Amino acid sequence: MAYVLYNATLHSSRLNRDEADAVAVSGGRISAVGRTDEVRRRAGKGASEIDLAGRSVVPGFIDAHTHLIPESLAKIRFHLGDVRSPEGLLERLRERVREVGAGEAIVGEGWDDSEWGGGYPGREELDAVAPRNPVVLRRVCGHLAIANSRALDAIGEEWSEVDRTAGVLRGMVALQVNRIFPPSREDLIRALRYAEELAFASGVTSVHEIASRGMLQLCMEERERGTLRLRMYFTLPRGDVESARQDGLAAGTGDEWLRIGGSKIMADGSVGAKTAALLEPYAGDQENRGMLLHSDEEMAEMVGRFHGDGCQVLTHAIGDRSVRQVVGAYERVMGAGGNALRHRIEHVEMADPADLERMARLGIIACMQPNFVVRWGRRGGMYEALIGEERLRTSNRFRTMREMGIRVAFGSDCMPVSPLYGLDGAVNHTNPDESLSLDEAVECYTAEGAYAAFEEGEKGRIEEGSVADLAVLSGNLLEVERPSDLQIMTTIVGGAVVYGALPGGAESLSDFSVDTTKTA
Ligand SMILES: [Zn+2]
Numbered sequence: 264m265a266y267v268l269y270n271a272t273l274h275s276s277r278l279n280r281d282e283a284d285a286v287a288v289s290g291g292r293i294s295a296v297g298r299t300d301e302v303r304r305r306a307g308k309g310a311s312e313i314d315l316a317g318r319s320v321v322p323g324f325i326d327a328h329t330h331l332i333p334e335s336l337a338k339i340r341f342h343l344g345d346v347r348s349p350e351g352l353l354e355r356l357r358e359r360v361r362e363v364g365a366g367e368a369i370v371g372e373g374w375d376d377s378e379w380g381g382g383y384p385g386r387e388e389l390d391a392v393a394p395r396n397p398v399v400l401r402r403v404c405g406h407l408a409i410a411n412s413r414a415l416d417a418i419g420e421e422w423s424e425v426d427r428t429a430g431v432l433r434g435m436v437a438l439q440v441n442r443i444f445p446p447s448r449e450d451l452i453r454a455l456r457y458a459e460e461l462a463f464a465s466g467v468t469s470v471h472e473i474a475s476r477g478m479l480q481l482c483m484e485e486r487e488r489g490t491l492r493l494r495m496y497f498t499l500p501r502g503d504v505e506s507a508r509q510d511g512l513a514a515g516t517g518d519e520w521l522r523i524g525g526s527k528i529m530a531d532g533s534v535g536a537k538t539a540a541l542l543e544p545y546a547g548d549q550e551n552r553g554m555l556l557h558s559d560e561e562m563a564e565m566v567g568r569f570h571g572d573g574c575q576v577l578t579h580a581i582g583d584r585s586v587r588q589v590v591g592a593y594e595r596v597m598g599a600g601g602n603a604l605r606h607r608i609e610h611v612e613m614a615d616p617a618d619l620e621r622m623a624r625l626g627i628i629a630c631m632q633p634n635f636v637v638r639w640g641r642r643g644g645m646y647e648a649l650i651g652e653e654r655l656r657t658s659n660r661f662r663t664m665r666e667m668g669i670r671v672a673f674g675s676d677c678m679p680v681s682p683l684y685g686l687d688g689a690v691n692h693t694n695p696d697e698s699l700s701l702d703e704a705v706e707c708y709t710a711e712g713a714y715a716a717f718e719e720g721e722k723g724r725i726e727e728g729s730v731a732d733l734a735v736l737s738g739n740l741l742e743v744e745r746p747s748d749l750q751i752m753t754t755i756v757g758g759a760v761v762y763g764a765l766p767g768g769a770e771s772l773s774d775f776s777v778d779t780t781k782t783a
Pocket residue numbers: 328329330473676
């Protein structure tokens with residue numbers, strides 16, 4: 264069934280709003296874009312017509328950096344974000360023990376001792392409440408967890424930073440809890456469905472998901488069954504890449520629903536934890552410049568290996584010192600062909616102008632988080648406290664970087680998943696010189712994300728032949744002060760309404776099932 268959205272305010276790169284206010288959708292693709300009369304005529308008599316009364320329509324947002332399935336798993340599994348005391352934490356555990364069978368592992372997430380001024384239960388207290396189930400409860404940051412004796416018995420000697428007396432796990436072992444106590448298949452499927460709902464409610468139709476091999480497996484099975492509804496470009500952490508390759512899952516394979524992306528490397532930590540590697544010390548902390556996770560040699564070796572395998576590399580680099588290291592490593596592997604594998608740097612919150620010049624010259628893609636500007640980059644916020652006024656002004660340089668010719672794709676890193684919230688930071692940067700126009704910001708959240716995943720021929724623009732992934736907003740973006748003053752009214756994937764409804768004729772459209780049958 265075909266339909267026409269007309270009287271719309273369209274936002275898409277390469278589209279002139281004065282010449283187009285209607286979109287026709289047919290067979291899951293955009294079949295026409297242009298003036299209402301012409302698009303109606305081309306769509307033919309059978310097409311439903313929906314008057315959007317001037318509302319904005321954008322290409323379905325492409326969130327170019329997510330950990331949506333792990334985040335969703337944390338939410339649906341055993342979420343402790345509402346706990347307000349150590350006693351409350353133990354009480355919730357007591358309830359959980361009654362719900363699950365004896366022996367079943369209990370993995371909880373999200374408690375935050377800063378809610379009650381610090382301190383948390385240890386091994387003995389957990390043992391008293393749960394003597395028969397392995398229990399691991401991870402702090403909201405993910406980098407620390409508490410565990411009981413049963414759980415500690417199951418954690419092998421190969422893991423370091425395990426305090427077996429206190430029952431505290433730190434660093435890698437805490438981050439990798441799902442590897443030691445894998446979630447059930449049921450939980451994973453529930454997490455995936457939750458992730459899809461979360462994305463669709465935000466107008467997101469594609470994500471560049473960074474998650475484990477096990478989660479990729481689940482998505483592949485869902486894809487096989489035709490039940491995957493959110494489009495994914497799936498990137499694996501570097502430790503999972505080799506096994507995936509042995510299973511024949513090379514970068515770039517897949518289809519318009521699920522494609523294998525690159526491999527993820529971490530170069531440094533975060534500003535908040537003062538572990539992002541900086542060229543100059545943190546504000547008021549002369550000894551501390553953060554830390555690089557690898558030597559220059561190690562970084563070059565890892566990048567070289569993935570590059571040699573024809574695999575895109577996505578490297579997390581937040582501080583200006585780590586950005587310099589990663590640019591150097593990329594530069595070493597790139598020949599005259601330039602950045603054919605579209606290697607990316609994730610975050611790039613701080614960067615020396617000379618390194619930005621090199622990124623531009625080499626064609627290195629930046630995946631950035633405009634929501635960080637809103638969350639941490641305002642006056643008196645976390646950036647200013649930790650890196651000072653001067654470096655606050657030169658952080659997250661959207662405009663400077665684009666003007667240099669660097670391609671900038673926006674992603675949320677799930678903090679939170681909400682492009683409209685992120686767009687606030689892009690169009691109203693704390694340093695006005697770094698603000699983007701609305702259309703530029705939308706381009707970063709759509710077409711540039713498609714480019715960063717080799718999918719620019721398929722999606723990211725409102726143009727004929729593209730997949731019909733669209734988000735309809737509750738009003739006109741050109742008429743509001745901040746993008747987040749509007750809500751997502753309708754999200755459309757492959758022509759089908761997956762969230763909300765369209766005005767008039769809406770019921771019939773929401774009946775559409777997504778056509779995910781394999782075409783190739
Ligand atoms: Zn991330």
